[in-house]
Amino acid sequence: MSVETSLIRTLIAEHFGGEIEELGFSHGVHAFASPPDMIVELCQFLKGHPTLRFDFLSDICGVDHYPETLRYEAVYHLYSLPNKWRVRIKCRLGDPPRVPSVTGVWRTANWHEREAWDMYGIRFEGHPDLRRIYMWEGFEGFPQRKDFPLRGYKDTLNPFGAEGPPPTQPDLATKDIP
């Protein structure tokens, strides 16, 4: 346990109490678990704190833990340019997955969140423009989910795809993307 881990942990605990769970330090990254509704506040705190200064958002990553109950996860990797520390924030989400967007904290979150929406269907609430980024408009399903076949579903353009019904996504049926 390094000095900085205990420092980061103490500062977060002082501000948030027990709501942010600490997951330990491994391979150069301090990991924390946050409930989805705290994520924006936590990111703002980590970015704006005069000692911590996690000013750089490296990455946002969607994960599918099929078939667990809290199936989805959004993982944020933050970097502090002045301190050269890295932090990972993990956020478990239910089905359908919804989490507030951090585009208000970092503009770079825009495309990361669009990618996670495109691949996993994680809906980032408050995102200014949550469109698909890699797949084309009108594509059905979220290809990186664990229950999506590797070769896609069989149709006229994809004779090698898996047999089965074309995916009907209940949360895609409502077209009012936030």
Add this chain to the structure above:
Amino acid sequence: MTEVTELSRPAGEALDTKEVLLNLGPQHPSTHGVLRLVLELDGEYVARVDPHIGYLHRGTEKLAESFTYTQIFPLTDRLDYLCPPSNNLAFALAVEKLLGIEAPIRAQYIRVLMAELARISGHLLITGALPMDLGAMTALVYAMREREMIMDLLEMISGARMHTSFCRVGGVREDLPDGFFPKIREFCDIFPNRIRDYERLVENNRVFLKRTQGIGVISAEDGIDLGLSGPNLRASGVDWDIRRDEPYEIYDRLAFNVITRDEGDCYARWRCRVEEMRESVRIIEQCLDQMPEGPFQIDMPTIAFPVNKDKVHCSMEALIQHFDLSAYGFKVPKGEVYSAIEAPKGELGFYIISDGSQKPFRMKVRAPSFVNLQGLFGVSNARYLADMIAVLGSFDPVMAEVDK
């Protein structure tokens, strides 16, 4: 309505104009691949820009979930195809961290040597391609001449010119070939003068200067906010290089400067890359001087194929291990790792979640070009359509990496 960014418009505009939507790409020589920019034009001024990507999406991350760790190396080659050794290195480092092993010192030197060769090869292309986008063809032709030398060197090491796949978890595939040192020394002697040639071809070209200096300025705050990394961020005056700040492999034994510029314009981004090539040559020379003799692969028959196969031929256990490794791959302990390196384009990170099997549960690539392309939203004073070409070229996006 799509999310787009307002770019500034000249003051005192009084004419009544109609806005026009223009498609730049996906097939257009100056988009460096298949990128489609939907531009909203107000006369000759660009009012908004909306990049459409995904034309080259191959689903690397989804594919990786069904591949063993060794099989993923060729996939990483195809991310930033101008510098595959860097991608291989980033992935190998992430897996090695999960396994808790380190490659032998000689292997680390070989990897760094190849990564720096790849950095030169990647930067050479943009050194020539940005002037070419702006109408000065000559520099590209000269840059390609030197890039050919690097290709030959990589071919000598690995047998492949582009997709080398030379890294392995726990080392590299083979030792350096005979006759390699004189060849690369010759390259190191010639190359710094050649860099001077490119500079002389371009830095007094008034058209090039007019079209890049003061164009596409990004401030340091905007750059950090937009997640830029690598030379794109250093050109805005942020002194950050993962090779120096979080040294991996043997970078802490090497002396090199981190190049920064303060202007943050297209010229500064081009300039940063040119100067970085000089530093890379320095790093390569130090690698050659310091490289020790020794094994090029870790001595763990469960992870790496044995260099000497004698044991496999006469010991049952060794044979089973060898078969197991070739047929099923090696298991990686449960856990997760985020490991980033300074790739030529910026921070290249691999986030791997392992469930204890031979295949990753989830592999996420933090591709620098993907994030750098968002820099288009931070450009404050690219007003003309022609400036857009310079700005796009100066970010140096490789679409294979953007689309993963």
